[in-house]
Amino acid sequence: MKAARLHAAGDLRVEDVPSPGEPAPGWVRLKVTAAGICGSDLHNFRTGQWINRAPSVVGHEFAGEVTAVGAGVSQVALGDRVVADSRFWCGECPACRAGLHNVCATLGFVGEVCDGGFAEETQLPARLLLRHDPALDPAIAAMAEPLAVALHAVRRLSAPAGAPVLIAGCGPIGGLAALLLSRQGDRPVLVADRNAARADLVAEVSGATVVDLDALPGDPNLRHAPDLRHAIDATGSVAVMARLLDVLAGGGTLPVASMAWRRS
Numbered sequence: 001m002k003a004a005r006l007h008a009a010g011d012l013r014v015e016d017v018p019s020p021g022e023p024a025p026g027w028v029r030l031k032v033t034a035a036g037i038c039g040s041d042l043h044n045f046r047t048g049q050w051i052n053r054a055p056s057v058v059g060h061e062f063a064g065e066v067t068a069v070g071a072g073v074s075q076v077a078l079g080d081r082v083v084a085d086s087r088f089w090c091g092e093c094p095a096c097r098a099g100l101h102n103v104c105a106t107l108g109f110v111g112e113v114c115d116g117g118f119a120e121e122t123q124l125p126a127r128l129l130l131r132h133d134p135a136l137d138p139a140i141a142a143m144a145e146p147l148a149v150a151l152h153a154v155r156r157l158s159a160p161a162g163a164p165v166l167i168a169g170c171g172p173i174g175g176l177a178a179l180l181l182s183r184q185g186d187r188p189v190l191v192a193d194r195n196a197a198r199a200d201l202v203a204e205v206s207g208a209t210v211v212d213l214d215a216l217p218g219d220p221n222l223r224h225a226p227d228l229r230h231a232i233d234a235t236g237s238v239a240v241m242a243r244l245l246d247v248l249a250g251g252g253t254l255p256v257a258s259m260a261w262r263r264s
Contacts, residue, residue, distance in 0.1 A: 003119035005055035009048030012058070020123045023070035028126045030064030030082065034138035035117040037061075038146070039171065040259065050112050060086035060110040062117025063132070063141035073126045081136070082129040083144040088113050091127050143172075150176035153257035159230040164188035168213060168244055169234030170198040173257050177232050178206040190228075213240065216247045234258050 001019045006012050023029045038061050044050045045058075066080045076082060089096055089104035096104050110116045110124065132141050150173050159165050165181055167174045170193035181189045189206060192213040193199040199210045229252030231244045236258035244254055 001120040003057045003115075004059070006045060006051065006058045007055045008051065009046065012045055013055070015055075017057075017119070019121050023068055023073075023123050025071040026073060026125055026127070027070045027123050028066055028073060028076060028082075028129060029068040029121060029123050030084075031067050031121055032062055032064045032117050032119060033081070034142040035059045035062035036142045036146070041111070043259075044112075050109070052108075052112055056112060057115035057117075057119045057122065058111040059116035059118035060084065061142055061145045062122075063138045063144070064117070064122070066129075067121070069126070075126045076129055076131060080131050081134045081138075081141065082131050083141050084110060084117065084124055085128040085130070086110050086145050088125075088128065091125075143176075146172045147176050149173055149257055150180055153177055153232050153234075153255040154180045156255040157230055157232060157253050159187075159253065161185065162187055163230055164190060164228055166190040166192065166211070166228055166231040166244070166247070167202075167208070167234060168192050168231065168240050169236075169258065170195065170202040171234060174232070174234030175202040175206070177234065177257065178202050178208045182206040182208065213243055213247075216243075229253070232257055 001017060002014060003017045004012060004014050020029050041058055063081065063083050066076050066078055066082060069076065069078065086109055087101060088108040088110055089101040090106050093105035115122055154177055157165065165187065167178050170191055178189055178191055181187060189208040190211045191199050191202050191208045192211050202208060203210050227249055228247065229249045231248055231254050233241050233244060233254060233256045248254065
């Protein structure tokens, strides 16, 4: 089968590799139906920062169809359409037993500690899979992980009903957060991005208002959001986060739905 494997920083190869065999107990074999490229995939390709086994089939945002199940698997069955949790958690440590998979004692990520979804087939533990409606387009299902990130950020925001929210960064996470917030009723949603085309696209699909983060609080569009106290960072830029802290009124919230890997 064909698979995209990362050998080293800047060294990604599409190769012919053996198909996965019969899954081990607790594991599931999948036919990958769609996969997305995360910003962290690009970062790891460019820098190799998170390479801990090589070569490795990359990709953690994907959907698939169950083609074989190992012994003891009851969560999914042959033919189920599923999406994958990007986190590879053990299920056995105290944190996992408490449901806190995000702080698993041996936490890793699919596509790094095990092969991921940039292949025709892959295998994962059944505990990492979630079924979805088979009528859902796989390309949309593969967006489940970034949608979950955006949803978590919105929930952590805890903005009161009607309170304005500013989103910095109009990539997939910021755009999805804007869409989610736009469905919460009468709430001003502001978006900012140095890429004007991206900001305009998110504004078009979500009904948000584009603002110039550098011009705040003097941007005339801020009249839509007096007493701004809530924002989401989806840039990973330390400079942008600092600017948001300058702009927000006291007592607000600033969930960070990004990864800051250098001071920029």
